[in-house]
Amino acid sequence: xxxxxxxxxxxxxxxxxxxxxxxxxxxxxxxxxxxxxxxxxxxxxxxxxxxxxxxxxxxxxxxxxxxxxxxxxxxxxxxxxxxxxxxxxxxxxxxxxxxxxxxxxxxxxxxxxxxxxxxxxxxxxxxxxxxxxxxxxxxxxxxxxxxxxxxxxxxxxxxxxxxxxxxxxxxxxxxxxxxxxxxxxxxxxxxxxxxxxxxxxxxxxxxxxxxxxxxxxxxxxxxxxxxxxxxxxxxxxxxxxxxxxxxxxxxxxxxxxxxxxxxxxxxxxxxxxxxxxxxxxxxxxxxxxxxxxxxxxxxxxxxxxxxxxxxxxxxxxxxxxxxxxxxxxxxxxxxxxxxxxxxxxxxxxxxxxxxxxxxxxxxxxxxxxxxxxxxxxxxxxxxxxxxxxxxxxxxxxxxxxxxxxxxxxxxx
Amino acid sequence: xxxxxxxxxxxxxxxxxxxxxxxxxxxxxxxxxxxxxxxxxxxxxxxxxxxxxxxxxxxxxxxxxxxxxxxxxxxxxxxxxxxxxxxxxxxxxxxxxxxxxxxxxxxxxxxxx
Numbered sequence: 001x002x003x004x005x006x007x008x009x010x011x012x013x014x015x016x017x018x019x020x021x022x023x024x025x026x027x028x029x030x031x032x033x034x035x036x037x038x039x040x041x042x043x044x045x046x047x048x049x050x051x052x053x054x055x056x057x058x059x060x061x062x063x064x065x066x067x068x069x070x071x072x073x074x075x076x077x078x079x080x081x082x083x084x085x086x087x088x089x090x091x092x093x094x095x096x097x098x099x100x101x102x103x104x105x106x107x108x109x110x111x112x113x114x115x116x117x118x119x120x121x122x123x124x125x126x127x128x129x130x131x132x133x134x135x136x137x138x139x140x141x142x143x144x145x146x147x148x149x150x151x152x153x154x155x156x157x158x159x160x161x162x163x164x165x166x167x168x169x170x171x172x173x174x175x176x177x178x179x180x181x182x183x184x185x186x187x188x189x190x191x192x193x194x195x196x197x198x199x200x201x202x203x204x205x206x207x208x209x210x211x212x213x214x215x216x217x218x219x220x221x222x223x224x225x226x227x228x229x230x231x232x233x234x235x236x237x238x239x240x241x242x243x244x245x246x247x248x249x250x251x252x253x254x255x256x257x258x259x260x261x262x263x264x265x266x267x268x269x270x271x272x273x274x275x276x277x278x279x280x281x282x283x284x285x286x287x288x289x290x291x292x293x294x295x296x297x298x299x300x301x302x303x304x305x306x307x308x309x310x311x312x313x314x315x316x317x318x319x320x321x322x323x324x325x326x327x328x329x330x331x332x333x334x335x336x337x338x339x340x341x342x343x344x345x346x347x348x349x350x351x352x353x354x355x356x357x358x359x360x361x362x363x364x365x366x367x368x369x370x371x372x373x374x375x376x377x378x379x380x381x382x383x384x385x386x387x388x389x390x391x392x393x394x395x396x397x398x399x400x401x402x403x404x405x406x407x408x409x410x411x412x
Numbered sequence: 413x414x415x416x417x418x419x420x421x422x423x424x425x426x427x428x429x430x431x432x433x434x435x436x437x438x439x440x441x442x443x444x445x446x447x448x449x450x451x452x453x454x455x456x457x458x459x460x461x462x463x464x465x466x467x468x469x470x471x472x473x474x475x476x477x478x479x480x481x482x483x484x485x486x487x488x489x490x491x492x493x494x495x496x497x498x499x500x501x502x503x504x505x506x507x508x509x510x511x512x513x514x515x516x517x518x519x520x521x522x523x524x525x
Binding site: 329 | 451
């Protein structure tokens with residue numbers, strides 16, 4: 001029983017470690033060879049362990065096999081010998097002395113450097129997320145396809161193109177220098193945030209998989225705090241934000257995988273440990289001198305961990321949204337800001353402001369106005385909810401809207 | 413879209429008699445007002461407040477105290493907003509919290525070379 005549970009996580013964990021170390025050693029242009037050696041190691045393990053049972057120390061066993069396979073590959077492959085070995089050998093004079101360093105420190109360093117390579121700004125965001133899931137998280141192609149609501153062929157093509165791009169641009173697997181680090185870190189954080197959201201807001205049915213995608217994003221973000229060069233306040237702010245969101249995982253989906261709205265959630269299902277963790281990271285993040293959008297969003301998410309409506313809660317949230325808009329406009333932030341405005345300053349003011357937003361083709365705009373007009377002018381509220389219904393294809397959103405319309409119809 | 417400069421004018425130091433609570437309420441009014449412009453995607457630059465202390469330098473090294481000795485209303489700050497026309501920029505300027513302290517807003521299109 002224990003053995004069956006142990007293996008999937010073990011494979012995923014160790015796959016990404018071995019791949020990162022080998023990629024780092026062979027260079028980005030040989031990423032596929034690194035993946036192949038890692039996959040081969042696990043194929044070998046699954047066949048052998050299936051018959052003989054787990055070895056005493058599965059991790060050590062995997063590392064030994066991976067090292068041997070890597071060395072064999074170096075010996076066997078002529079082309080590889082001519083091109084890569086001289087480069088690798090700069091560090092080791094003889095092939096048999098070649099050290100494949102699977103120490104904890106080198107694994108962490110390699111993973112971090114891979115993160116910067118994969119999240120290079122030239123790679124399209126979608127491909128960055130796919131590559132992150134594959135290389136940094138050790139997900140299978142099928143799992144990635146399920147998370148993206150896509151198929152294996154599409155994902156394979158996407159990953160192939162992304163790898164081509166990394167090769168063409170000769171992206172180095174290394175830490176960016178000090179002058180570049182902030183700019184490059186921004187790109188890494190953006191990808192990690194997208195990766196988290198991919199799990200959090202995905203329409204995919206598989207709830208366990210979605211949760212794992214989000215928790216992987218959290219883990220990778222945490223990895224950034226363990227390095228002197230990357231433990232910046234924005235990283236802690238993103239970590240806090242993810243922790244607060246993740247704390248509502250159990251409460252925000254019902255048994256059918258449908259979204260439960262915030263106000264309808266059972267607070268007892270909120271994860272106190274993740275909330276505490278979020279508060280801890282949030283405190284660290286505010287010690288920094290810069291305020292990023294992650295600080296502001298983490299602040300908003302923090303106040304949402306307190307369910308009771310108080311004037312202070314909504315006033316604080318409103319001001320965070322104002323500041324987010326000062327940093328950068330986005331329609332979603334404008335709509336959320338207007339909702340916070342209704343809670344802080346009243347619906348009358350919020351309706352006037354909402355109608356200035358010029359977002360009438362956005363279903364969320366009509367959902368918001370429906371919400372604001374409820375109890376003020378229920379006729380108008382129904383019209384807006386129905387307009388929203390006509391504008392959205394999302395099954396979850398449609399269900400929520402239909403329920404709201406039905407509730408208002410009953411009150412007529 | 414063109415950029416328009418909103419110049420906020422008000423009598424210097426009208427709020428010195430206000431309580432901290434009143435000042436905080438006024439700050440909130442400003443935040444919400446500028447936030448509203450930003451929510452419409454019409455904010456180019458939040459701008460700044462200007463310190464009331466001012467000197468005017470004139471020809472022949474003549475330096476005098478601030479211009480408001482004569483004109484009573486000093487420039488208290490500015491923002492830059494986006495609008496299609498001057499009238500549209502004027503619409504944005506309506507509701508500015510500077511009116512609460514007896515001030516006004518001058519709206520000027522920024523000419524681009």
